[in-house]
Every structure is written in C-alpha cells, then in structure tokens.
Amino acid sequence: MWIPKSLVFMLLMAALAGVASAKDDTSYITLMTHDSFAVSQTVLDSFKKHTGAEIKILKSGDAGAALNQAILSRKNPLADVFFGVDNTFMSRALSADIFVPYISPLLADIPDSLKLDLTYRLLPIDYGDVCLNYDIDWFSQKGLAPPKGLADLIKPDFKGLTVVQNPATSSPGLAFLFTTIGTYGQEGYRDYWERLRQNDVYIASGWSEAYYGKFSRAKGGTRPIVVSYATSPAAEVYYSEKKRGAAPTAAILSRGSAFRQIEFAGILRGTRKPELARMLIDFMLSPAFQKDIPLHMWVFPVRSQAALPEVFREHAHKAQAPVMLPASVIEAGRDDWIESWTEVVLR
Amino acid sequence: MISRWYFWLVVPVLLFMGMFYFYPLISIFFLSFMPEGSLDASRVYKLVNNSYYAGVFWFTTWQAALSTLLTLIVALPSAYVFARYAFKGKALIQNLTTIPFVLPTVVTAAGFQALLGPRGLVNNGLMHLFQLERPVIDIDQTVWFFLLAHVFYNYTVVLRIVSGFWSRLPENLTDSAQLLGASRCQVFMTITLPLLLPSILAAALLVFVFCFTSFGVVLILGGPRYATVEVEIYRQALHLFNLPMASALALIQIGFTFGLMAIYTRLEKKVSISMMLQGKHGDGRSAQKKQKCFWVTVTVLWMALLLGAPLFALFLQSIITEDGLGLLYYRGLLENRTDSILYVAPITAIANSLLFALVATLIALTLGWLSAAFLARSKGKASTMLDPVLMLPLSTSAITLGFGFVIALDEPPLNLRSSLLLPAIAHAMVAFPFVIRSILPALRSIPQNLREAAAILGASPFRVWTTIEWPILRRALLVGAVFAFAISMGEFGATVFVVRPQTPTMPLAIYRYLTHPGALNYGQAMAMSTVLMVTTAAGFLFLEKIKPRRGRC
Numbered sequence: 001m002w003i004p005k006s007l008v009f010m011l012l013m014a015a016l017a018g019v020a021s022a023k024d025d026t027s028y029i030t031l032m033t034h035d036s037f038a039v040s041q042t043v044l045d046s047f048k049k050h051t052g053a054e055i056k057i058l059k060s061g062d063a064g065a066a067l068n069q070a071i072l073s074r075k076n077p078l079a080d081v082f083f084g085v086d087n088t089f090m091s092r093a094l095s096a097d098i099f100v101p102y103i104s105p106l107l108a109d110i111p112d113s114l115k116l117d118l119t120y121r122l123l124p125i126d127y128g129d130v131c132l133n134y135d136i137d138w139f140s141q142k143g144l145a146p147p148k149g150l151a152d153l154i155k156p157d158f159k160g161l162t163v164v165q166n167p168a169t170s171s172p173g174l175a176f177l178f179t180t181i182g183t184y185g186q187e188g189y190r191d192y193w194e195r196l197r198q199n200d201v202y203i204a205s206g207w208s209e210a211y212y213g214k215f216s217r218a219k220g221g222t223r224p225i226v227v228s229y230a231t232s233p234a235a236e237v238y239y240s241e242k243k244r245g246a247a248p249t250a251a252i253l254s255r256g257s258a259f260r261q262i263e264f265a266g267i268l269r270g271t272r273k274p275e276l277a278r279m280l281i282d283f284m285l286s287p288a289f290q291k292d293i294p295l296h297m298w299v300f301p302v303r304s305q306a307a308l309p310e311v312f313r314e315h316a317h318k319a320q321a322p323v324m325l326p327a328s329v330i331e332a333g334r335d336d337w338i339e340s341w342t343e344v345v346l347r
Numbered sequence: 348m349i350s351r352w353y354f355w356l357v358v359p360v361l362l363f364m365g366m367f368y369f370y371p372l373i374s375i376f377f378l379s380f381m382p383e384g385s386l387d388a389s390r391v392y393k394l395v396n397n398s399y400y401a402g403v404f405w406f407t408t409w410q411a412a413l414s415t416l417l418t419l420i421v422a423l424p425s426a427y428v429f430a431r432y433a434f435k436g437k438a439l440i441q442n443l444t445t446i447p448f449v450l451p452t453v454v455t456a457a458g459f460q461a462l463l464g465p466r467g468l469v470n471n472g473l474m475h476l477f478q479l480e481r482p483v484i485d486i487d488q489t490v491w492f493f494l495l496a497h498v499f500y501n502y503t504v505v506l507r508i509v510s511g512f513w514s515r516l517p518e519n520l521t522d523s524a525q526l527l528g529a530s531r532c533q534v535f536m537t538i539t540l541p542l543l544l545p546s547i548l549a550a551a552l553l554v555f556v557f558c559f560t561s562f563g564v565v566l567i568l569g570g571p572r573y574a575t576v577e578v579e580i581y582r583q584a585l586h587l588f589n590l591p592m593a594s595a596l597a598l599i600q601i602g603f604t605f606g607l608m609a610i611y612t613r614l615e616k617k618v619s620i621s622m623m624l625q626g627k628h629g630d631g632r633s634a635q636k637k638q639k640c641f642w643v644t645v646t647v648l649w650m651a652l653l654l655g656a657p658l659f660a661l662f663l664q665s666i667i668t669e670d671g672l673g674l675l676y677y678r679g680l681l682e683n684r685t686d687s688i689l690y691v692a693p694i695t696a697i698a699n700s701l702l703f704a705l706v707a708t709l710i711a712l713t714l715g716w717l718s719a720a721f722l723a724r725s726k727g728k729a730s731t732m733l734d735p736v737l738m739l740p741l742s743t744s745a746i747t748l749g750f751g752f753v754i755a756l757d758e759p760p761l762n763l764r765s766s767l768l769l770p771a772i773a774h775a776m777v778a779f780p781f782v783i784r785s786i787l788p789a790l791r792s793i794p795q796n797l798r799e800a801a802a803i804l805g806a807s808p809f810r811v812w813t814t815i816e817w818p819i820l821r822r823a824l825l826v827g828a829v830f831a832f833a834i835s836m837g838e839f840g841a842t843v844f845v846v847r848p849q850t851p852t853m854p855l856a857i858y859r860y861l862t863h864p865g866a867l868n869y870g871q872a873m874a875m876s877t878v879l880m881v882t883t884a885a886g887f888l889f890l891e892k893i894k895p896r897r898g899r900c
Contacts, residue, residue: 058690068588075757168586213864
C-alpha cells in the first residue's frame with residue numbers, strides 16, 4: 001500500500017500532540033464562558049503574574065448553550081470556573097447543582113441587591129439592562145420618528161425593522177422575552193409576539209449575529225432596531241472612527257421596556273484545581289478585572305467603587321424602572337414560555 | 348464436524364456494538380419512558396398529541412419528499428445521457444460528481460453560503476454591478492437554500508444508480524419496438540420506464556432517507572425557523588435542555604429510519620443495484636453524432652454549474668480578502684488569538700480531525716474486516732441474521748447516536764466522556780458498515796476452490812492468504828479506509844454532542860465560524876472548508892485512480 005512517509009509522520013506527531021495536551025497541570029486554569037466574553041490581555045497577564053497560571057478561555061456558544069454544555073458534562077467537567085450564568089438561567093444552574101459554594105472575601109464590596117444566590121454558589125460579576133436600541137441616523141434619514149417602547153414595534157410603520165434574538169439560545173433574547181411577559185402579562189405576551197411576527201421581525205440566534213450582522217449599523221445589516229444593552233450606545237461612541245460627541249444609537253429605557261440582567265460566575269463542581277479556581281473568582285471580583293469590564297463587555301461592574309471610563313459615564317445608561325420577575329416565577333415559567341414562543345414566532 | 352471457528356471473528360464486533368450502539372440506544376429508550384426513574388410516558392404522549400411536534404414530522408417528511416422530487420427532475424436527464432452516450436472523459440466526470448456526495452455537510456453549507464448567501468459571490472457581484480444596497484437573492488434562512496444543497500449532494504446518487512441500471516437494459520427490446528413502428532415516446536413510456544422504475548424507486552428512497560435525516564445543512568442554511576426531526580433533537584437537548592423530549596424524538600426517528608432502510612434493502616435485493624456499482628458504459632450506437640454532442644455538452648455544462656459553482660465559490664471566497672486577493676484567512680488558521688471563538692488555534696482543530704480520523708479508520712477497518720470475513724465464510728442462518736444487525740448503524744441518525752453517547756457513556760459502568768477518543772469511536776461506528784460493504788464483495792469474489800486447490804498443492808494457510816486473499820483484499824481495504832477516513836473527517840452530527848470543546852474538529856470549527864459575524868470569521872470558515880474539501884476530494888480521486896481497469900466497452 002502506498003502512503004507517503006511524511007504523512008504517517010505528520011499523523012503521528014498530531015497524535016502525540018493530542019495526548020500531551022491532555023495532561024493535567026496547574027500552569028493554567030480553564031474558564032468556560034459564552035461567546036460574548038471579552039477581557040483585555042493585560043488583565044489576563046496580571047493573573048498569570050500573580051498566580052503563575054494562565055487563564056484559558058473556553059467559549060461555548062451563547063449563554064444558554066454554554067450553560068447546558070456545562071450541565072451535560074457535569075460528571076466530567078470541561079472547565080474549572082464558569083462565567084456567564086445570568087439571572088434568567090440562574091435557577092437552572094442551581095437546581096442542576098453544578099457549582100460549589102465559595103464565600104469570597106471580596107463580596108463585601110458588592111451591593112446586596114446584586115447577590116441573588118444566598119447559597120454563594122453563584123457570585124455576581126456584572127450587570128446591565130437589556131433593552132431596544134435604534135440607529136438614530138437611519139430614522140432621521142427616513143424622516144421616521146424612532147420607537148418609544150415595545151408597543152411601537154408592532155405598528156405598520158415599523159414593519160421589517162426589528163431584529164431580536166432567539167430566547168432559546170441567547171440570554172439577551174430571553175431577557176427581552178421576559179420584558180414582554182413583564183409588560184403584557186402571561187396572557188398577553190403571545191398575542192404581542194404574534195403581531196411582531198406579522199410585522200416581519202427577524203430572529204437571530206445570538207446577540208453578536210443580531211448586533212454585528214443584522215443591525216443597520218453593521219456592515220450589510222438592514223434593520224435599525226435591535227435588542228441590545230442600555231450600555232451599547234457607549235460602545236458605539238468608543239469604537240466610532242471619527243470622534244463624535246453624540247452616540248449614533250440610542251437605548252429605549254421607558255417604563256416596561258428593559259430587563260435587568262445580572263451575570264454570575266461560579267466554581268464548577270469536580271474541578272481538580274479548587275485553589276486556583278477560588279483565586280480566579282477573587283480575581284474577577286478584584287478592582288483590576290472589574291475596571292476592565294465596561295470597555296470590553298460593555299456592562300456595568302458589580303463593584304460600585306470601580307471607576308467607570310468617561311465614555312461610560314456619558315453614554316451608558318441604566319433603566320430607572322426595569323422589569324423585574326422573581327426567580328421563582330422565572331423558574332416555573334421559563335421552559336413553557338420558550339416553547340410557546342417558539343410555536344408562535346418560529347413555526 | 349467442521350469447527351465454526353470463524354464465528355469468533357464477529358464476537359468482538361458484537362461486543363463493540365453492544366457497548367457503543369445498543370447501550371446508548373437503550374439509554375435513550377429508558378430516558379424517554381422513565382425520565383425520573385419510574386415509568387412515565389407523558390413525554391411520548393405529549394409528542395404524539397401535540398400539533399407542534401406533528402408539524403416537525405410533517406415538515407421533515409415534506410422537505411425530504413420535495414428534495415427527492417427536485418433531485419430526480421435535475422438528475423434523470425443526466426442519467427439518460429450517461430447511460431446512452433459514450434464520450435471522452437465520461438468516467439472522470441462521473442467520478443467528479445461523487446465529490447459533493449462525500450463532502451462534509453458543513454462544507455456544502457459553506458459552499459452555498461459562499462455562492463448564494465447574503466455576502467456570497469452572486470450577491471456581491473450583482474450589488475457591485477448595479478450599485479445596489481441590499482442583496483438581490485434573499486434565500487438565506489429559507490427552505491429553498493437547503494433544498495438546493497440537498498439536490499447538490501444527492502445528484503450523484505440518482506445519476507449512479509439509474510444510469511448504471513439503464514445502461515444494462517437490453518437494447519433489443521426497444522429496438523424491436525421501434526422497428527415495429529412504436530414512436531420514441533411510446534417506447535419510453537411502455538418499455539423503458541417500467542423497466543427502469545425499480546432503480547428510480549431505489550434511488551428516490553435512498554435520497555429520501557438522506558434528506559429525512561439531514562442535519563448540518565438545515566441547521567446552517569435554514570436558520571432558526573426550520574427544524575427537521577434531527578435539528579429538533581439537537582435543539583431540545585442542547586438549547587432547551589429537555590432531555591426526555593429529545594429522547595422521545597430520537598426514538599421515533601429511529602423507528603422511521605429503520606422502516607425506510609428495511610424497505611430500501613428489500614428493493615435493493617430485488618433489483619440487484621448498488622451505489623458502489625458502476626454500469627457498463629453505453630456505446631452510443633443509436634445516437635447521431637451532432638445530437639450526441641449537443642446533449643453531452645448541455646449535460647456537462649449543467650453539472651458544472653450545479654455541482655462546481657458552490658465549490659468554486661467556496662475556494663474564491665477563501666482567498667478574497669477585504670484588501671484584494673490573499674492568503675490572510677489561511678494564515679489566520681495558524682494563529683490562536685485570545686478573542687477567538689475557538690479555545691485552541693484553528694490548526695489544532697485540523698490536527699484533531701486528522702487524529703480522530705486516523706483512529707476511527709483503524710477501528711472501522713478492524714471491525715469491518717472482521718465482520719466481512721465472518722459474513723463471507725458463514726452461509727447459514729447466522730449470517731442472514733447478523734448481516735442486517737451489522738448494518739444498523741447505517742440507518743441510525745448521527746444525532747441520535749451522539750445524543751445516546753452523551754447520556755449513556757458519562758457515568759459508570761462506562762465513563763468515557765473525558766476520554767479523548769470518544770469522537771473517534773463515534774465516527775468508527777458510523778463508518779464501519781461502509782467498510783463491510785466495500786470489503787465483502789471482494790472477499791466473496793474469491794472462489795473457495797481456489798483456496799482449496801492451493802492448500803492441496805501444499806501451500807501453507809499463510810501462503811494461501813498472502814498469495815490469494817491479500818492481493819484482492821488490499822484494494823478493498825484501501826477503499827474502505829478512504830471512506831472511513833472521509834466520514835470521520837467530515838462527521839458533524841454525532842461530533843456536536845460527543846466532542847469536548849477543548850478538542851474541536853474541523854467541521855465544528857467551520858460551524859462556529861459560520862455562525863459568527865465578521866469578515867475574519869467568514870473568511871476562516873471558507874478557508875477551513877476549502878482545506879477539508881480538498882482533503883476529502885483528494886482521497887476519493889486517489890481511489891478512482893487506483894481502480895482496476897475494466898474491459899473497455
């Protein structure tokens with residue numbers, strides 16, 4: 001049989017590399033998270049300087065999918081620490097019991113209103129308000145008044161202008177579904193979505209596909225209304241090529257149109273590096289990491305003393321009256337809501 | 348009495364299947380009927396009693412039927428031309444049409460994105476040409492997009508089966524009918540079509556099964572609005588985390604595919620046709636030269652457009668960067684950036700795929716060889732009973748298999764979830780029936796008396812084996828190996844469930860890139876798809892090259 005020797009050699013090397021990389025050691029720690037996670041290299045480096053361990057980042061899809069992966073593999077955990085469970089999925093994570101408690105000394109600096117898990121398995125890291133964003137230039141060019149709240153999206157003038165995320169796969173999508181439930185009630189939200197569908201809403205599978213793919217500010221995007229965060233206009237200012245004083249997009253923060261999302265981190269049960277895992281949690285609550293959050297993930301750090309960058313102070317917002325749903329209501333309703341949303345909107 | 352030593356050949360195969368096929372499937376069964384440990388059929392009941400799930404099944408059937416119909420419409424004329432006319436390069440062209448069929452589904456999806464997607468070649472070209480603001484062809488996330496892809500990769504199934512059968516139809520029947528004054532149309536309707544029908548049915552059924560269990564292209568090209576049963580299993584398990592519901596769906600899917608495959612096997616036996624078989628090439632004696640030239644040209648151009656364009660677009664999109672032509676995206680495959688959506692450098696995904704494929708090929712070859720050796724020797728009841736059993740993995744959807752692995756193999760007695768080789772085992776399970784099918788005919792073609800004669804003349808069993816069996820077997824093993832290797836390299840459905848994110852494979856990396864916005868992700872998806880396409884195609888073209896020359900005809 002004719003097979004080039006070099007090919008055999010290459011395959012053998014690949015096999016060896018695969019085996020070698022599987023060995024366990026404390027020179028690194030694995031952080032499992034969702035696709036929207038971002039942090040600056042200097043902050044990552046400072047962890048390595050302090051502990052000698054490198055942080056390896058394992059992005060596993062959108063928030064929901066990443067958590068489900070972590071639960072599916074709970075008997076053989078994929079990572080040591082998980083970041084990105086939010087209050088919409090918190091109850092699922094806690095009942096699957098994939099995290100171990102850790103009372104970090106740094107929690108003392110965090111406002112109590114953000115500590116939702118009293119068993120200390122999930123520790124708050126950041127928060128932000130999920131709400132509608134619109135492209136200001138697009139609306140002024142078309143001479144159309146921008147939307148003021150959820151009710152506008154189902155008007156004929158706004159047909160084909162909105163992009164939202166699939167709540168089954170994306171946490172801002174789920175937060176937005178909860179917003180509609182909080183506003184229209186468990187009886188009315190299906191009807192609202194029915195009409196939104198008739199108004200040609202686009203369903204993206206995740207936030208990045210919606211915001212960087214379909215939103216009119218993105219290259220090739222055509223829709224000027226998108227579900228994003230109240231802090232997104234600040235990111236638009238920060239990343240715009242020409243220096244501009246005003247944000248090109250605006251967040252809609254009227255009563256009943258935003259949902260507060262708090263993101264947590266936790267130590268995965270079964271980690272072989274509990275010491276390092278606790279260090280990583282402390283690190284994520286430390287001023288260095290917390291200060292880095294605004295300009296990378298574009299949400300607010302939970303540590304209230306953390307200094308906010310200027311662009312954030314000027315252009316990032318918080319909703320005054322975000323929709324609140326108690327964790328018990330979310331847990332009881334979530335799966336049925338998603339299922340019935342899927343039936344109404346996708347099929 | 349002769350000892351049945353060869354029965355021991357199949358024992359390791361059955362053990363392997365017991366562990367990695369039946370055990371996961373039984374786990375699925377238990378999870379769907381006893382989600383909490385006690386008998387609870389409410390999930391299954393909900394499934395049959397809910398219009399939503401009925402809709403999923405209806406949609407799956409409907410799109411498979413439509414795909415089959417479209418494939419037949421597109422491929423039957425070509426089958427006619429290939430059956431009737433002889434022309435230069437025909438064998439090569441026929442072999443080239445196999446490439447779409449063996450391409451990984453993610454590569455097919457990437458190819459169609461590259462050609463007709465919102466930022467694909469056609470749309471970009473038209474937008475550029477007419478100074479338009481938005482894409483002209485808007486079929487992304489519609490049924491049509493993945494129907495096209497289904498036609499693309501099933502085209503060769505119809506072409507091979509029908510033209511092979513057609514070319515062996517006796518011509519004297521049609522000749523005499525024409526001589527007796529029947530019009531060409533009459534001849535076709537009353538003689539050719541009825542004779543051809545079994546082969547068309549068999550091809551259609553096979554295409555239907557492939558489309559019924561389609562996963563990758565529906566997931567990528569269909570978007571969130573469309574779900575076949577496969578996609579729904581994936582969604583229920585990984586997105587909604589409703590494992591009992593996913594199990595119930597998988598159970599029904601198993602029933603469906605087994606039923607369809609059973610019908611196909613019966614049909615295949617009846618008309619003695621096979622995908623692996625190539626018909627005798629028509630000699631074209633009844634064709635006039637001009638007419639022949641015309642039809643052959645039309646057919647070949649049509650095929651080039653349908654099958655070649657997506658692949659060509661894929662390649663082009665991988666070298667068109669924002670600053671002109673370049674290898675930027677290929678270079679990107681070597682870097683491991685912190686903000687990358689993969690845990691490891693993309694090149695590691697390539698290495699992982701090669702490693703898994705190597706191990707999977709070894710396992711599949713061993714299992715396939717053992718099974719084929721058993722089947723070739725055993726003539727009795729055992730063989731007729733075991734043959735279909737060994738083919739079972741072929742009719743099980745990859746999603747179901749992968750899902751079964753995840754729920755069954757991550758706790759004692761078999762805790763293999765952290766084992767690096769689990770994906771390779773899954774791939775081997777999908778691939779080894781193909782190995783059996785490529786080795787068995789070769790083994791059966793060795794006449795028993797040849798061996799006996801050699802033995803009587805004093806050759807040792809080893810000598811008999813090396814001089815008689817090995818030369819024939821060698822080529823068949825190589826064919827099986829290439830099949831197994833290609834299947835493993837491109838496997839997506841089972842891998843999605845089984846693989847650890849630290850060791851992504853190429854199809855998984857392509858899927859991740861394709862579903863994330865940004866020019867770099869898109870370009871890298873195209874680059875990696877091109878690499879995978881070239882690897883797969885090269886393997887099969889190599890096979891065609893070493894094929895034994897048949898007698899000319």
